[in-house]
Amino acid sequence: MDRTGYRMETVAVHSGEPRPAPEGSVVFPIYQGTVYSIEPGTDYHDIRYIRLNSTPSQRYLHDRLAALEEAEAAVATSSGMAAITSTLLAFLKKGDHLLAGSCLYGGTHDFLTQHAPDLGLGCTFIDDQRPETWKAALRPETKLFLVETITNPLMRVPRLQEVVEFARRERLTTVIDNTFASPVNFRPLSIGFDISFHSATKYLNGHSDLVAGCVLGSRERVERVRRTLNLMGGSLDPHAGFLLARGSKTLALRVRAQNANALALARFLAAHPKVKEVNYPGLETHADHAHARRLLSGFGGMLSLRLKAGTEAARRLIAALRIPYFAPSLGGVETLITQPALSSHAGMKREERERLGVTDDLLRVSCGIESPDDLVEDFGQALEKV
Numbered sequence: 001m002d003r004t005g006y007r008m009e010t011v012a013v014h015s016g017e018p019r020p021a022p023e024g025s026v027v028f029p030i031y032q033g034t035v036y037s038i039e040p041g042t043d044y045h046d047i048r049y050i051r052l053n054s055t056p057s058q059r060y061l062h063d064r065l066a067a068l069e070e071a072e073a074a075v076a077t078s079s080g081m082a083a084i085t086s087t088l089l090a091f092l093k094k095g096d097h098l099l100a101g102s103c104l105y106g107g108t109h110d111f112l113t114q115h116a117p118d119l120g121l122g123c124t125f126i127d128d129q130r131p132e133t134w135k136a137a138l139r140p141e142t143k144l145f146l147v148e149t150i151t152n153p154l155m156r157v158p159r160l161q162e163v164v165e166f167a168r169r170e171r172l173t174t175v176i177d178n179t180f181a182s183p184v185n186f187r188p189l190s191i192g193f194d195i196s197f198h199s200a201t202k203y204l205n206g207h208s209d210l211v212a213g214c215v216l217g218s219r220e221r222v223e224r225v226r227r228t229l230n231l232m233g234g235s236l237d238p239h240a241g242f243l244l245a246r247g248s249k250t251l252a253l254r255v256r257a258q259n260a261n262a263l264a265l266a267r268f269l270a271a272h273p274k275v276k277e278v279n280y281p282g283l284e285t286h287a288d289h290a291h292a293r294r295l296l297s298g299f300g301g302m303l304s305l306r307l308k309a310g311t312e313a314a315r316r317l318i319a320a321l322r323i324p325y326f327a328p329s330l331g332g333v334e335t336l337i338t339q340p341a342l343s344s345h346a347g348m349k350r351e352e353r354e355r356l357g358v359t360d361d362l363l364r365v366s367c368g369i370e371s372p373d374d375l376v377e378d379f380g381q382a383l384e385k386v
């Protein structure tokens with residue numbers, strides 16, 4: 001339920017809407033104007049201008065995104081990467097240091113290793129499953145702890161409650177990438193995270209037809225991010241914002257179907273004699289199943305697998321599948337399959353990638369909303385051919 005007491009399905013359809021609606025329009029209109037008249041003496045950041053993230057279409061979208069994750073405030077960004085970089089730059093200054101999970105999304109990892117050092121920001125990658133090792137990684141200048149709800153592509157669920165408790169003791173700001181879980185399966189602010197962000201390109205929009213991001217948190221923290229974003233120029237265009245708001249209306253329905261499809265497919269694959277390993281936190285055999293069950297209200301639409309016959313067989317499986325597209329990205333209504341070593345983790349050195357378990361034979365599936373029976377049958381016929 002959001003602040004109004006409505007449940008997720010209702011919040012997804014109606015949140016952010018002013019009542020009465022402009023001109024009685026059932027659909028919130030696109031305000032295309034770049035700039036709006038203001039009172040003399042208005043503060044720079046309060047001028048209503050698209051780059052300053054303050055126009056009517058943007059405000060509507062911000063209220064809707066905040067409501068979805070029970071946040072006080074939200075700001076939309078031009079991509080998921082704009083969300084993470086503007087958040088880090090808002091909360092860290094030259095000389096600061098952060099702790100980060102060791103298996104972050106490739107773009108975030110590359111920013112932290114290739115650009116953050118030039119800005120004077122230090123980063124130590126920690127094992128987010130082993131809280132007892134975190135204290136040793138702290139430095140006097142450590143300010144922030146960054147993790148993901150479900151890591152890519154092995155679908156591990158870090159010790160999220162322990163991250164919050166540790167960060168509170170050590171006075172660190174906690175930031176979490178909640179893209180893989182979506183607000184339907186996890187609301188990080190409710191367990192004490194300071195900031196949650198998303199690549200809204202994925203589940204929030206859900207139709208693989210735009211790039212966007214968002215940052216959620218208290219009014220004060222989001223305002224800090226908005227002011228940094230205003231100067232970095234990463235605002236979301238009103239048309240993309242309109243599509244994102246429209247896509248988000250079916251978020252609850254889509255993600256519940258994706259949870260169910262991923263669980264059905266994971267169970268089928270785990271029982272198949274040609275499959276060596278299935279990584280899905282909803283399986284009782286998954287290493288994080290117990291705490292994932294406590295934290296999440298659904299296990300998500302993402303899974304990964306390896307075949308007993310290795311990389312060549314994995315390629316034959318991809319070629320034999322009829323429903324999934326072979327494509328990176330995730331969270332859309334259509335099922336996608338990818339080889340993370342060649343896509344999301346291609347920027348990493350082979351040894352580092354393999355140390356994290358991202359070997360060439362690993363396949364990742366983003367389940368769509370097709371019939372679970374059709375997906376299972378399609379994987380079944382393709383497995384017969386490998």
Ligand SMILES: Cc1ncc(COP(=O)(O)O)c(C=O)c1O
Nearest residue numbers: 079080081105177179199201212
């Ligand atoms: C978990 C995660 N975070 C962040 C991003 C970056 O998002 P975007 O491509 O919208 O910039 C991605 C993109 O794949 C992602 O998977």
